[in-house]
Amino acid sequence: xxxxxxxxxxxxxxxxxxxxxxxxxxxxxxxxxxxxxxxxxxxxxxxxxxxxxxxxxxxxxxxxxxxxxxxxxxxxxxxxxxxxxxxxxxxxxxxxxxxxxxxxxxxxxxxxxxxxxxxxxxxxxxxxxxxxxxxxxxxxxxxxxxxxxxxxxxxxxxxxxxxxxxxxxxxxxxxxxxxxxxxxxxxxxxxxxxxxxxxxxxxxxxxxxxxxxxxxxxxxxxxxxxxxxxxxxxxxxxxxxxxxxxxxxxxxxxxxxxxxxxxxxxxxxxxxxxxxxxxxxxxxxxxxxxxxxxxxxxxxxxxxx
Numbered sequence: 001x002x003x004x005x006x007x008x009x010x011x012x013x014x015x016x017x018x019x020x021x022x023x024x025x026x027x028x029x030x031x032x033x034x035x036x037x038x039x040x041x042x043x044x045x046x047x048x049x050x051x052x053x054x055x056x057x058x059x060x061x062x063x064x065x066x067x068x069x070x071x072x073x074x075x076x077x078x079x080x081x082x083x084x085x086x087x088x089x090x091x092x093x094x095x096x097x098x099x100x101x102x103x104x105x106x107x108x109x110x111x112x113x114x115x116x117x118x119x120x121x122x123x124x125x126x127x128x129x130x131x132x133x134x135x136x137x138x139x140x141x142x143x144x145x146x147x148x149x150x151x152x153x154x155x156x157x158x159x160x161x162x163x164x165x166x167x168x169x170x171x172x173x174x175x176x177x178x179x180x181x182x183x184x185x186x187x188x189x190x191x192x193x194x195x196x197x198x199x200x201x202x203x204x205x206x207x208x209x210x211x212x213x214x215x216x217x218x219x220x221x222x223x224x225x226x227x228x229x230x231x232x233x234x235x236x237x238x239x240x241x242x243x244x245x246x247x248x249x250x251x252x253x254x255x256x257x258x259x260x261x262x263x264x265x266x267x268x269x270x271x272x273x274x275x276x277x278x279x280x281x282x283x284x285x286x287x288x289x290x291x292x293x294x295x296x297x298x299x300x301x302x303x304x305x
Contacts, residue, residue: 003276003277003278004176004177004272004273004274004275004276004277005135005136005139005273005299006136006276006277006298006299007272007273007274007275007276007277007278007279007280008132008135008136008139008173008269008270008272008273009132009133009135009136009272009294009297009298010272010277010280010285010294010298010302011132011246011268011269011271011272011273011275011277011279011280012065012129012130012132012264012265012266012268012269012272013058013062013065013066013132013268013288013290013294014250014268014280014281014284014285014288015250015253015261015264015265015267015268015269016058016059016061016062016065016261016264016265016268017041017056017057017058017062017284017287017288017289018038018040018041018250018251018254018264018284019059019253019254019260019261019264020041020042020043020044020050020053020055020057020058020059020062020261021035021041021042021043021044021045021050021055022034022035022038022042022044022046022254022255022257022260023044023047023049023050023059023259023260023261024047024049024258024259025046025047025257025258026224026225026257026258027257028216028220028257030046031046031255031257032255034046035254035255036255037251037255038251038254038255039251040055040283040284040287041055041056041284041287042055043055043057049097050096050097053096054289055287056287056288056289057289058289058290059097059261060094060096060097060098060099060102061126061129061130061261061262061265062130062261062265063094063096064087064126064130064156065130065131065132065133065265066290066293066294067086067087067090068083068130068131068133068134068152069133069293069294069297070086070293071083071086071087072133072134072137073297074086077137077144077148078134078137078138078144078147078148078151078152080115080151080152080154080155081115083151083152083155084109084115084118084155087105087155087156088106088109088110091106092106092110099122099124099126100120100122101119101120101122101124101126101127101156101157102120102156104120104121104122105118105119105120105155105156108120115155116154117158118155118158119154119155119156119157119158119159120156120157120158120159121158121159122156122157122159122162123157123159123161123162123227123228123229124157124162124226124227124228124231124259124262125162125165125226125227125228125231125232125235125259125262125263125266126157126226126259126261126262126265127153127156127157127162127166128149128153128157128162128163128165128166128168128169128228128266129165129169129262129263129265129266129269130152130265131148131149131152131153131166131169131170131269132265132268132269133297134148134149134152135149135169135170135173135269135273136297136298139177142170142174145170145173146167146170149166149167149169149170150163150166150167152166153165153166159197160196160197160198161197161198161228162228164195164196164197164198164200165198165228165232167193167195168189168190168192168195168198168200169189169266169269169270171188171189171192171193172185172186172188172189172270173185173269173270173273174189174192175188175189175192176270176273176274177273181243181274182239182243182270182271182274183208183239183240183243185270185274186204186208186236186239187201187204189204190204198228203229203232203233203236204233204236205236206222206233206236207222207232207233207234207235207236207237207238207239207240208236208237208239208240210222210233210237210240211237211240211241212241213237213241215234215237215238215241215242215252215253215255215256216252216255216256216257218234218237219234219237219238219256219257219258220256220257222234222237223258224256224257224258224259225258225259226258226259226262230258230259231259231262231263231266234256234263235263235266235267235270238252238253238263238267239267239270239271243271243274246268246271246272246275246279246280247279247280247281249267249271250264250267250268250271253267282303285302285303286302286303
């Protein structure tokens, strides 16, 4: 399943990049006027959260996933204290957007709080969704994948529901690796363990029940904002509707507005793991600004320019 392993990694990154230009646009009329139909990478023209970035660049969420990749490569695996150090050093001088979770975690770390409790109280999906480098590195070591996914999330999102969302994603990846289709992988992950805080089965079924509805409308009903209670069922809806088509799923997510990047990181990871790298449009791979950096970490070659 080498191509599927690489599909999970590349799928998550291209999904974030596809959303960068239109990220955090909640006005669907404005989104449609300036971006829809979305076919490839773009740059911000409506919102200034990612001002100055070019097509193929990442949002601040994709940048954190890329930082996680670098931390794992640098240390030969995931190390929680090392990740906290690398993360702090990056975001103390980071010129991109600092969201609430980043600001709060930085304050705690700079005040000397222990890494185990320094994470923010954010309930945004993004903290769990950026784990594609962990999934890639520990593809053949499920227990280590689970440990690293949960610990990396906890460093910046010290909330049970988001740490459990990371566990859910790992369970879903394992279900896909065992041969389950994406919808059944979601259902399997929802019942793989007892979640203390994450209403996994409820949210999976809520999203799947809306699979027959246009995704922009369905995600508008769930909520386009960053909180996991909105983004989680939205990912399930996109998988229920477009689970057989990697490209269509990513476009539908980007065109649905709001925190599309966090949804995309999770959606791209899971559908990339299922369909493999070959399902990712070649022009998306070629157009990634960080293509060479990711390629140095991955095992499968990517198309040349």
